[in-house]
Amino acid sequence: MTDLPISHPFLSAQIRNNQETRGAWTFFSGHRRQVMDLIQQNCRGGDASIAVIGAGNCNDLDLPWLAEAFPAVHLLDLDAQALADGVANQGANTGHHIHRHASVDVTNALHLLDPFLQKRPADDEFEALLHTLQGAPTCMPGTPADMVVSDCILSQIISTLTRLELTQAQMVSLTLAMRNQHMRQLVAALNPAGRAILITDLVSSDTLPELPGLSVAEWLPALQRCLQTGNFFTGLNPEMLSITLRTDAYLRERVTHQRFIAPWRWDISDKRSYLVYAILIEVAS
Secondary structure, three states: OEEOOOOOHHHHHHHHHHHHOOOOOOOOHHHHHHHHHHHHHHOOOOOOEEEEEOOOOOOOOOHHHHHHHOOEEEEEEOOHHHHHHHHHHOOOOOHHHEEEEEOEEOOOOHHHHHHHHOOOOOHHHHHHHHHHHOOOOOOOOOOOEEEEEEEOOHHHHHHHHHHOOOOHHHHHHHHHHHHHHHHHHHHHOEEEEEEEEEEEEEEEOOOOOOHHHOOHHHHHHHHHHHHHHOOOOOOOOHHHHHHHHHHOHHHHOOEEEEEEEEEEEEEOOOOOEEEEEEEEEEEOO
């Protein structure tokens, strides 16, 4: 894993995002309940550890419950201050159960993108980058674990790419490469018979303005309409993630089961909401 200096543009952007939601504990209540329900429904009595990738301010986590349920809870995020504040703000008697892993690039690839913040990559440079991303997954801090949660970090990883000097075709190719690499890393981070929960936002109220007013029964039809019209974040079509789990050489050898989790609405403020879904992934024992 590669440490990033606090001045790095990818890290500074993440810090700004976390600052915007630092006091949003109440707004996150519905999303937090969905995330915790997924964890509670899919953990097992013998689980010794859980790793949450993209924990940030921990607004969507019930840390006291996690510390009670798992002997080891590993929280990973680029933003060290957000992680420290998130743990402190819950006032949990977490003791030695909570382990913070901060200022670490969990993709282990952001440093590879640095040269292209200022200049467009030549064709051979870009092909070399894609080839590197297709390599064996790297080990993340706090793993392997019995359960790994990708906590709405995939869209953030993808959004960093908009800072690069890329053609449209390069942007799409790199987005898919980074997405697939993240999925391989999730699976590589699991102990035998482990479970990963990939949670990601699909679309925001910026382009789906009716989202804040939709009822629970309308969330799934809204997701289906967004997929039909192309109104979703690039690379995050759940159907394509499902296909990748079945066809990627690394993933198909290890994944034994996957299940789509119906969407829900995540209100991060009174001005913005996201439509979120999850995929449960199980690996061989």
